[in-house]
Amino acid sequence: MDAAGLRELQAPLKERYRSDPDAAVVTLRAHGDLVDDKIACKVETGRALIEAGLHPATGGSGIEACSGDMLLEALVACAGVTLKAVATAIDFHLRGGTVRAEGDLDFRGTLGVERSAPVGFREIRLSFALDTDEPDDRQQNLLRLTERYCVVLQTLRAPPKLATRLIRAS
16 A cells, blocks of 8 residues: 555545544443453453463463563554554655563562552563665654654553453453
8 A cells, every 4th residue: 555545545534533533432342251260251252262371481481472472563563553653744765664562570569579669660671673665754754753653662661541340250
């Protein structure tokens, strides 16, 4: 797809969202079922069923997916798609590349070993290796726009209001 094709595809959406801002608000959903005989949760991804379990650093077998890895994978997926969309929109010549995310966890926190240890990532690094002949200023603009429009990256940078609740299953 080229820039004109992307603009043509998105133009009616943008016009609709300008005239009806509420139409732009979409509720995404995820669903998981608790696994009866082990410490795991089956998550429907829309394309496959993934069974998430404990990371080996917390006693898991390593067979099930780790939710921390899934978070980094979601960041990589979102950043990669966003970068490609931005590159297309600004006619950035990109032959290919890779996106990588890595994050540091101190498992003492999640295991309750050390109260001062954080539960969750204390640092996440996102990097792009691009195969391009574009000048540095265009590459920096691509990175700036990718950061600006990547939903997962922006959600991690400015966490949304989050609510939890417990419902008795019927």
